[in-house]
Amino acid sequence: MIPLVDLRLQYSRMKPEMDKVISVVIEDGKFIGGDKVNSFSQEFARYCSAGYCVPCGNGTDALEIALKVLQIGKGDEVIIPAFTFIATLEAVCQSGATPVLCDIDPATYLIDINNCQELISSKTKAIIPVHLYGLMADVASLQELCRKNSLYLIEDAAQAHGASRNNIRSGSTGDFSTFSFYPGKNLGAFGDAGAILTNYANYAQHATKIANHGRLAKYDHDIIGRNSRMDTLQAAILSLKLKYLDDWNQSRQNLARRYFSNLSNVEGLVLPKVPEEAIHVFHLFVVRIKGSKRSELRKFLAAKGIETGIHYPIALSKLKATIEELGINASCPVAENAASEVLSLPMFPELAFEQVDEVCLAIKEFYS
Numbered sequence: 623m624i625p626l627v628d629l630r631l632q633y634s635r636m637k638p639e640m641d642k643v644i645s646v647v648i649e650d651g652k653f654i655g656g657d658k659v660n661s662f663s664q665e666f667a668r669y670c671s672a673g674y675c676v677p678c679g680n681g682t683d684a685l686e687i688a689l690k691v692l693q694i695g696k697g698d699e700v701i702i703p704a705f706t707f708i709a710t711l712e713a714v715c716q717s718g719a720t721p722v723l724c725d726i727d728p729a730t731y732l733i734d735i736n737n738c739q740e741l742i743s744s745k746t747k748a749i750i751p752v753h754l755y756g757l758m759a760d761v762a763s764l765q766e767l768c769r770k771n772s773l774y775l776i777e778d779a780a781q782a783h784g785a786s787r788n789n790i791r792s793g794s795t796g797d798f799s800t801f802s803f804y805p806g807k808n809l810g811a812f813g814d815a816g817a818i819l820t821n822y823a824n825y826a827q828h829a830t831k832i833a834n835h836g837r838l839a840k841y842d843h844d845i846i847g848r849n850s851r852m853d854t855l856q857a858a859i860l861s862l863k864l865k866y867l868d869d870w871n872q873s874r875q876n877l878a879r880r881y882f883s884n885l886s887n888v889e890g891l892v893l894p895k896v897p898e899e900a901i902h903v904f905h906l907f908v909v910r911i912k913g914s915k916r917s918e919l920r921k922f923l924a925a926k927g928i929e930t931g932i933h934y935p936i937a938l939s940k941l942k943a944t945i946e947e948l949g950i951n952a953s954c955p956v957a958e959n960a961a962s963e964v965l966s967l968p969m970f971p972e973l974a975f976e977q978v979d980e981v982c983l984a985i986k987e988f989y990s
């Protein structure tokens with residue numbers, strides 16, 4: 623059996639260290655806030671080359687809080703790619719703003735900057751590119767577009783811990799970058815957690831207040847906030863794991879290279895495109911299956927004990943929630959086509975080369 627993702631191996635390889643870190647927090651008896659949360663935030667800001675990191679409850683909250691700080695809400699429009707996890711859309715809806723779905727580039731699956739430009743209206747307040755699958759969007763061009771049109775740039779970096787493009791690190795630019803530490807992400811907690819990164823001290827302070835009941839000190843509730851905090855336990859776990867993140871990303875890249883060399887000549891199968899100027903961290907390894915053969919291939923692989931996934935089977939423009947609840951009627955043909963052809967192959971740092979070879983052999987067998 624070759625799983626799509628297996629989180630157990632990672633823990634078993636670091637069990638003594640991890641168990642110690644966890645028991646220290648439990649024995650300390652402090653579970654909300656404290657030094658562990660502050661030190662992880664500082665470490666993660668440094669890792670991303672960002673000025674400030676505000677810890678929060680999860681990656682969706684991180685986006686919502688960023689939008690709130692920028693005072694984006696009712697009557698405003700926010701452009702997001704039509705091909706992403708629903709959280710990007712949900713955050714915009716929760717802010718009260720109207721999401722505007724932008725089509726994607728067919729080769730990289732990232733937001734199509736030309737389409738983005740066409741969608742800018744007098745109501746547009748921000749663009750949220752998503753660094754999908756571990757590949758950073760072209761933030762330099764997006765920044766330029768935002769500057770010209772006086773828009774905010776919020777990067778959804780939930781899938782791109784450690785990625786970079788043109789030597790720009792994910793998390794280091796824009797008005798805000800947001801991260802998720804959902805367990806399966808490149809840097810994952812043992813539960814939910816998230817972070818908001820920014821280079822602006824006033825934004826960081828405002829976000830810190832929003833995430834903790836509108837206060838900085840115990841009962842000084844300056845504004846109406848909410849509860850979206852990172853648990854002390856999760857911070858301690860993430861702090862330990864952060865030390866290994868570069869090694870894990872390196873493993874993902876080595877595994878990707880193995881997939882590339884094994885699958886380079888399979889007709890009907892399109893490999894991921896990695897722009898020359900990008901460092902891709904392969905949160906997912908996603909191929910494209912031409913000719914309506916995806917479900918057949920999935921079944922073939924499943925019969926051999928090889929698990930695959932689909933990220934994502936339905937473009938945001940075609941979701942029931944988008945059409946029926948939001949009443950949005952957007953046409954994003956490139957995203958919709960991608961949704962019908964993408965297939966995620968097993969990818970996690972502890973995956974063995976032999977397992978990649980086995981997956982590739984099975985795929986070649988299917989096509990022969």
Ligand SMILES: *Cc1c(COP(=O)(O)O)cnc(C)c1O
Binds near residue numbers: 680683707814
């Ligand atoms: C995982 C993810 C999120 C949301 O993160 P949660 O921590 O699950 O709330 C947002 N955007 C993208 C692109 C994601 O992959």
